[in-house]
Amino acid sequence: MIPVEYFLALAAILFAIGAYGVMTKVNTILVLMSIELMLNAANINFVVFSGFLGDAMGQVFVLMVISVAAAEVAVGIAILLNAYKIKKTTEVTALTSMRW
Amino acid sequence: MMFIEYTWLVPLIPAICFLIVGFFGNMFDKRHGGGFLAIAGVAVSCVLSVLISAEFFMSSAYVDVGYVAKSFTWFAFPGGFDINIGYYVDTLSCLMMMFASFISMLILIYSLGYMSEEGKRKQRYFAEVALFVTGMLGLAVSNNFLMMFIFWEVMGLCSYLLIGFWSFSHPEGDDASDNAASAAKKAFLVTRLGDVSLMAGLFILLFAFKSLDYTVVFDAASIAAVDHNLIVLASLLIFGGAIGKSAQFPLLDWLPDAMAGPTTVSALIHAATMVKAGVYLVARCFPIFTEASGVMLFVAVIGGFTAFFAATMAMNNMNIKKVLAYSTLSQLGYMFLALGAGGYMIAIGMESGNTALIAAGSVGYVAGCLHMVNHAFFKALLFLGSGSVIHSTGTEDMREMGGLESKMKVTSITMLIGSLSIAGFPFFAGFWSKDLILEQVLHAGDYGAAGWVFIVLWLLAVVTAFMTAFYMFRMWYMTFRGPMHKKSEHSHGESPRSMTIPLMVLSVFAFGFGFVLFFGFDSLLSIQIIGGQFRMGGMESGGAHYLVEFFTNVWTYVTIALVLLAIYLAKNMYELGKIDPARFNGDGESWLYKALTERWWFPQLYDQLSWKLGYGVARGVEFIDSNIIDGSVNGLSNAVAGSGELVSKAQTGDVNNYASAVIGGLIVLFVAVVALFVFMGGL
Amino acid sequence: MFDLPEIPYLLTLLIAIPLIGAITTLFMGGEKQKHARMTSIAFSAVTLVLAVYLMLSNDYGAYAESHTWIDTAGLKMSYMLAVDGLSILMVFLTALLLLVVSVFTFEQHDKPNYFFALLLAMEVGLMGVYLAADYFLFYIMWEVVLIPMYFMISWFGGPRRHYAAIKFFIYTHVASLVMLIGIFAIVFQAAAGGVADFSFAAVLAGSAAFSGVFQSLAFGLLFFGFAVKMPIVPFHTWLPDAHTEAPTAGSVLLAAVMLKMGSYGIIRVCLEVLPDGAVSWQAIMVVVALVAIVYGAYACIAQNDLKKMVAFSSVSHMGMVLLGIACLSEIGVMFAIFQMFAHGLITAVLFMTCGLAHDLYDTREIPLLGGLAAKTPIYATFMMFGFLASLGLPGLVGFWGEFGVIFGFYEYALSINMIWLIVFCLLSLLLTAGYYLWAIQRSMFGRLTTKLSDKVMSRIRDINKAEGIAMGIMCLMIAVFGLWPDLALSIISPYSSALIGVI
Numbered sequence A: 001m002i003p004v005e006y007f008l009a010l011a012a013i014l015f016a017i018g019a020y021g022v023m024t025k026v027n028t029i030l031v032l033m034s035i036e037l038m039l040n041a042a043n044i045n046f047v048v049f050s051g052f053l054g055d056a057m058g059q060v061f062v063l064m065v066i067s068v069a070a071a072e073v074a075v076g077i078a079i080l081l082n083a084y085k086i087k088k089t090t091e092v093t094a095l096t097s098m099r100w
Numbered sequence B: 001m002m003f004i005e006y007t008w009l010v011p012l013i014p015a016i017c018f019l020i021v022g023f024f025g026n027m028f029d030k031r032h033g034g035g036f037l038a039i040a041g042v043a044v045s046c047v048l049s050v051l052i053s054a055e056f057f058m059s060s061a062y063v064d065v066g067y068v069a070k071s072f073t074w075f076a077f078p079g080g081f082d083i084n085i086g087y088y089v090d091t092l093s094c095l096m097m098m099f100a101s102f103i104s105m106l107i108l109i110y111s112l113g114y115m116s117e118e119g120k121r122k123q124r125y126f127a128e129v130a131l132f133v134t135g136m137l138g139l140a141v142s143n144n145f146l147m148m149f150i151f152w153e154v155m156g157l158c159s160y161l162l163i164g165f166w167s168f169s170h171p172e173g174d175d176a177s178d179n180a181a182s183a184a185k186k187a188f189l190v191t192r193l194g195d196v197s198l199m200a201g202l203f204i205l206l207f208a209f210k211s212l213d214y215t216v217v218f219d220a221a222s223i224a225a226v227d228h229n230l231i232v233l234a235s236l237l238i239f240g241g242a243i244g245k246s247a248q249f250p251l252l253d254w255l256p257d258a259m260a261g262p263t264t265v266s267a268l269i270h271a272a273t274m275v276k277a278g279v280y281l282v283a284r285c286f287p288i289f290t291e292a293s294g295v296m297l298f299v300a301v302i303g304g305f306t307a308f309f310a311a312t313m314a315m316n317n318m319n320i321k322k323v324l325a326y327s328t329l330s331q332l333g334y335m336f337l338a339l340g341a342g343g344y345m346i347a348i349g350m351e352s353g354n355t356a357l358i359a360a361g362s363v364g365y366v367a368g369c370l371h372m373v374n375h376a377f378f379k380a381l382l383f384l385g386s387g388s389v390i391h392s393t394g395t396e397d398m399r400e401m402g403g404l405e406s407k408m409k410v411t412s413i414t415m416l417i418g419s420l421s422i423a424g425f426p427f428f429a430g431f432w433s434k435d436l437i438l439e440q441v442l443h444a445g446d447y448g449a450a451g452w453v454f455i456v457l458w459l460l461a462v463v464t465a466f467m468t469a470f471y472m473f474r475m476w477y478m479t480f481r482g483p484m485h486k487k488s489e490h491s492h493g494e495s496p497r498s499m500t501i502p503l504m505v506l507s508v509f510a511f512g513f514g515f516v517l518f519f520g521f522d523s524l525l526s527i528q529i530i531g532g533q534f535r536m537g538g539m540e541s542g543g544a545h546y547l548v549e550f551f552t553n554v555w556t557y558v559t560i561a562l563v564l565l566a567i568y569l570a571k572n573m574y575e576l577g578k579i580d581p582a583r584f585n586g587d588g589e590s591w592l593y594k595a596l597t598e599r600w601w602f603p604q605l606y607d608q609l610s611w612k613l614g615y616g617v618a619r620g621v622e623f624i625d626s627n628i629i630d631g632s633v634n635g636l637s638n639a640v641a642g643s644g645e646l647v648s649k650a651q652t653g654d655v656n657n658y659a660s661a662v663i664g665g666l667i668v669l670f671v672a673v674v675a676l677f678v679f680m681g682g683l
Numbered sequence C: 001m002f003d004l005p006e007i008p009y010l011l012t013l014l015i016a017i018p019l020i021g022a023i024t025t026l027f028m029g030g031e032k033q034k035h036a037r038m039t040s041i042a043f044s045a046v047t048l049v050l051a052v053y054l055m056l057s058n059d060y061g062a063y064a065e066s067h068t069w070i071d072t073a074g075l076k077m078s079y080m081l082a083v084d085g086l087s088i089l090m091v092f093l094t095a096l097l098l099l100v101v102s103v104f105t106f107e108q109h110d111k112p113n114y115f116f117a118l119l120l121a122m123e124v125g126l127m128g129v130y131l132a133a134d135y136f137l138f139y140i141m142w143e144v145v146l147i148p149m150y151f152m153i154s155w156f157g158g159p160r161r162h163y164a165a166i167k168f169f170i171y172t173h174v175a176s177l178v179m180l181i182g183i184f185a186i187v188f189q190a191a192a193g194g195v196a197d198f199s200f201a202a203v204l205a206g207s208a209a210f211s212g213v214f215q216s217l218a219f220g221l222l223f224f225g226f227a228v229k230m231p232i233v234p235f236h237t238w239l240p241d242a243h244t245e246a247p248t249a250g251s252v253l254l255a256a257v258m259l260k261m262g263s264y265g266i267i268r269v270c271l272e273v274l275p276d277g278a279v280s281w282q283a284i285m286v287v288v289a290l291v292a293i294v295y296g297a298y299a300c301i302a303q304n305d306l307k308k309m310v311a312f313s314s315v316s317h318m319g320m321v322l323l324g325i326a327c328l329s330e331i332g333v334m335f336a337i338f339q340m341f342a343h344g345l346i347t348a349v350l351f352m353t354c355g356l357a358h359d360l361y362d363t364r365e366i367p368l369l370g371g372l373a374a375k376t377p378i379y380a381t382f383m384m385f386g387f388l389a390s391l392g393l394p395g396l397v398g399f400w401g402e403f404g405v406i407f408g409f410y411e412y413a414l415s416i417n418m419i420w421l422i423v424f425c426l427l428s429l430l431l432t433a434g435y436y437l438w439a440i441q442r443s444m445f446g447r448l449t450t451k452l453s454d455k456v457m458s459r460i461r462d463i464n465k466a467e468g469i470a471m472g473i474m475c476l477m478i479a480v481f482g483l484w485p486d487l488a489l490s491i492i493s494p495y496s497s498a499l500i501g502v503i
Helices: A004-024 A028-053 A057-087 B009-028 B035-058 B060-064 B091-114 B116-141 B145-166 B174-209 B220-224 B228-245 B254-260 B263-272 B275-284 B293-314 B320-352 B355-393 B409-423 B429-444 B451-480 B497-519 B521-525 B545-551 B554-575 B591-597 B599-648 B655-680 C010-026 C030-056 C087-104 C112-131 C135-156 C161-191 C200-209 C212-229 C238-245 C248-273 C275-302 C306-327 C330-361 C377-390 C397-415 C419-443 C454-458 C465-483 C486-502
Strands: B068-077 B081-089 B527-530 B533-536 C065-071 C075-081
Touching: A004 A028, A004 B655, A028 A057, A028 B655, B009 B035, B009 B116, B035 B060, B035 B091, B035 B116, B068 C486, B081 B091, B081 B116, B081 B145, B091 B116, B091 B263, B091 B275, B091 B355, B091 B497, B091 B521, B116 B145, B116 B263, B116 B275, B145 B174, B145 B228, B145 B254, B145 B263, B145 B275, B174 B228, B174 B254, B174 B599, B174 C397, B174 C419, B228 B275, B228 B293, B254 B263, B254 B320, B263 B275, B263 B320, B263 B355, B275 B320, B275 B355, B293 B320, B293 B429, B293 B451, B293 B599, B320 B355, B320 B429, B320 B451, B320 B527, B355 B409, B355 B429, B355 B497, B355 B521, B355 B527, B409 B429, B409 B451, B409 B497, B409 B554, B429 B451, B429 B497, B429 B545, B429 B554, B451 B554, B497 B521, B497 B545, B591 B599, B599 C161, B599 C275, B599 C419, C010 C030, C010 C075, C010 C087, C010 C112, C030 C087, C030 C112, C065 C135, C075 C135, C087 C112, C087 C248, C087 C330, C087 C465, C087 C486, C112 C135, C112 C248, C135 C161, C135 C248, C161 C200, C161 C212, C161 C238, C161 C248, C200 C248, C212 C248, C212 C275, C238 C248, C238 C306, C248 C275, C248 C306, C248 C330, C248 C486, C275 C306, C275 C419, C306 C330, C306 C397, C306 C419, C330 C377, C330 C397, C330 C465, C330 C486, C377 C397, C377 C419, C377 C465, C397 C419, C397 C465, C465 C486
Parallel strands: none
Antiparallel strands: B068 B081, B527 B533, C065 C075
16 A cells, blocks of 8 residues: 555645646646646545545545536636737736736 | 882893894884984983982992992802892993993994984994993993903993994995904904903902902902902903004004094094993002002003103094094003002002092092093093094095185084183193093102102103194194195085084083083092991092192193193194194104104004914814824824725735645644644644 | 793794604705795794793793603613703704804805705704703714714715715714713713613612712713714814805804703713713813813914814814813803803804805915905805904903903913913914904905916805895804803803702
């Protein structure tokens, strides 16, 4: 049996990569993808603890998260497309009209 | 008590006339704007005051206490301070009522002619004059200081309105309107300075006596119960009011400027009302003023100095009205000098219990009051006469007149009578009162530690008598004799009947009123102190004794000689042209001549003071207000808004930054929680 | 004064009638707009009649009303109304001015229904403040006054109206929050752990146990709240801006009755409940008042805008009110209340005339005017009357207020051996005469101005009938109360003597 710490380490690394992506990437698609990475890191944790504790509840949550993430990506991409139509760009540094 | 009970009607009738004329004058009297109603009202008051006076002098009250007073509570201040309303009739108020209403009536009649070209504005004129008369009559019959003060201020208001009568759309153009407006303002503000001082005096009296009724304040017992120093302070402050109203040094500069009003208004202010109020106030307050001889000395010094100082400025003035204005100041100075000298002797007499001295001081009081009435007659005459000249020639500059005698017979003769009277020519009204004053001042010099001051004042007064005669005859000769100048050639000739008749009536009084001195006038106005209590009237009349006193006194002849010399000098200089005035003034270049034309730089001083202390400080306050106080308010709000602005910069709109912040925050939180656990001894 | 039969719920009616009026006028949009003014006149006339009826009644105590509003375990707030010698004059003044202002505002073509609704709403608040006998109701009404005034300035004001409205709102609102803290302090302290009853009577009863230190602190909080409203230097700067920008009707109400809320509050709350605090703050109040009097008068001299000058004169005259209060003597308080009333009457005329300058000549800048008395004599007469009344001409109402206050202050100055202090009051009398006469000399007298455009000059009119009637009524009041001050003093004196009995 692979120790649970390995899975947690994988999830942490995935999360860190995702966070790094969110913080640094300029392309909005990449930012969305990084968010997916972070969500999946969380999903891994859910599954691991579900197996570790023998409780199916965690896996149910994973399904929930996946569906919400799908909806979120759909909305996100839709906004992005509209933004692209108006601004002709998908770079987050250009989409700053809601600041001060 | 048939008429005395109705004393309150004396000021009320003109007041009602003021309301009716003021609102409806032009409606019922198109031609004169309600002038006849105003005249009728003042005439009724005049008749009523004569009846009241007659009744009073025959009543037992005059013999017993010397006054009739009636008082009703108007309202009460908490703490037992009653404010009353009522009337107070004694010799002084009878005198004031009679001459003020009589002369005002004549001036109003004269105004019918003088103001005939004013059109619709006559309504305003007659209404304001009626209110002016109300003020003066109310002042005379008031039974307490506060009521007196109210009428006092009403007069101030009326003088403001009337001096500024032409303060817009002046018949002579814009400069004249500007001039009238600023003269009116100056008159009000300078007298207001005095009024404020008077008001302060009233506070002191009200607090000390718990009442402002004359009967209380002048009561010997209540005076004795009050702190002496407070009474002295109050007396000085009240005299400050008189200085303002009667234009004494140093508040004298408004009166010459006040010539910007119609001439009839000048006559009213100088003869019947306004400036006489100050003299009246001092005469009225004798019971408290004489508490300290120093106060009376101060009154005398101010009066004596003003008499001299104002006379100097009249010596070279070319404006016929201004010469008269300065002569008014100078004559008022005489009145204060007389009252001061008389009061000084009374005060010293009271300290030392010397009854003879008190009786002598009483003569000074009589002299001051007599001069006040005499002056009212001759000054009204002179002003109305000068008004007649101005009306006819259309100028006030005496250099443009000359030789008018042939064209204006009545005016020139009546003016001559007035000039002789004011100059103190023997047997004219002014002679008696002026000589009596000089004699009293010299007499006062014999008493007390400060007696020498009166000797100096007497010298000044004698010199002033010389100057008076000179400048009055300078005026008369320049106007009516000598060569004709441009304006007098084109004059309209003699003025209409409505203007000359008042002149003739006044000239009779200006000649003859002085003789009342020998028919018991001094008895009516005499002051006796019976058991420490002031009482007016009832002393035995000096009668013909005065004649002996006058004509056995060598100084009388000296004064007469000076007067004659002055007249002779004026005749030579201005009628015959034998002596060129330029010889004395270096062709108008000498510093003295300049000082006099510049009024001793008094107007500049006033302007500078008011500019610096008024407007200068105001600019400073305004600067502080808009920059420091409002600046800090706006600064505070700007600081709030600005810091909000600053913090909002953190809202970059960049998703990456937000994410970094979230994660950074998370890490900080995590570390903090862990650290807390470790610190608390967990884990 | 008279034994009049009692009208039930009279005090509620005084608040309810303007409220109904405000709602009615508000919904008079479109075609019915032109009737808005008449509606406002009708409602305010009824209110005035009731207020006069109330004033002439004998027994003010009989009109007190009390209904419990919120009653929980810890708090008790009630709808309580009462009237006494202090408030009745203010109630009368409010009702009178609202009618006069409605009559006066002849040319309000822009959204008249909103305009008059705001006016009536202000009356609701003002009546509420003066009639409330419960601190919670008092505070609510206090804020109710603020809101219509804000909209009045920001909708109907001059060019800098937004700045002025915001400044007015925030400044006075901050002050009323501080006041609210003070109210909480005295209410909860008076409750002493029991049920916090917000009614005046309960707090007054509990105030006996207040310690000296607490009184001083609470006095400070409340005094600040009221001083801003009065306003007292240095918290006055909202006033000139608000006045200059507000429409004439707004300025009149603002100066004549809203400023009085401040001094009313000081007497009603600070003096009644915190007498020891008043004593400890006395010296500060005297100094502040003297500064306000002289400072306001000097600031007037430097002003070029007629309305701004009158606004600063309010600062000076309200300083006079504070001075009377600060004497803490019967004469002082009595004449402070009288001066509040007198200033209300006079300042209404002043703001009407000065506000009209803009309608008549298109400007209120004194240097641009001059010699206009020839063109508009009746206007100039009213202006003159107002100025004279304000500078304290004896025989008019302003004189008695000043005379009484300064006399009260003289009494105080004598008691602390600093008699010279009255020099400041006397100086202000002189300055007041100075700035008014200077202003009228420059704007109405002298040569006719050439600085107005020909277009303006050609359409200069004298005042019309409505304006004349409105100002005439006020002038009449000034003269009546000036000649017969006892008419007001007899109403005030029972209150002031009872109040000083406490101190």
